[in-house]
Amino acid sequence: MDGDANIKMDEAALMAFLDTHFLQVKGEFIVEEVTDDGVTVRLDVAERHLRPGGTVSGPTMFALADVGAYLAILSRIGPVALAVTTNCSIDFMRKPAPDAPLRCETRLLKLGRVLAVCDVLIFSEGVVEAVARASLTYSIPPR
Template structure:
């Protein structure tokens, strides 16, 4: 199977740099972009003991942050400068406790319109592959440059 490249030409290194420089909070989390294609992104959140909550599972805010970053990544696949793309809605279904370890986010575009992008993200534990969360998000997209 051939993987189509992003329409915008954004690379893995580009997106990691965007996160470090334009969204320092995300850069501080250490999220790594593992894959970008025409309509999908895979990101990894390396394990950090600070993400653990009582019950020895990864906390919800860390899981949602990873999902939101992955949804932002797919916005960059369709708009050359998605700096101004913002989350307008998100529905999170926490499905199972995430064991201590890295988390993987697989996001894909469901619909990309002129003003709104709708995408979904699955968060899995890299430890055992368990599906930890399913997120559907809507992003308001910036107007196209003239």
């Protein structure tokens, strides 16, 4: 983690938060890095993430983008469980490798009092260009 004073939760704190408050995804996502711009999250693709035809399913990539945005926001505002997605637009651009990890790079573009906006790129190991791109807006509950 970089030394930015605006960062309130590092990699370990974000992982502990997911493991405590979101048991339904426990062990699915790994926070690799928290930076001044956002976070990088990895998903190790398993058989359950594939759809017929042998590619990673859209819902799996959406979940990765959504978790990446959520964690990027929490890294700045602290452990606020009730921050929620209010909008998401996702483009699936290339077929990811079915047996390779996915890496989600999330940039926090705007962090306001009530709304946060993130840009997400998802990469598949072994594929040079991004396989998906998403834009997400989150609502932040009042303190």
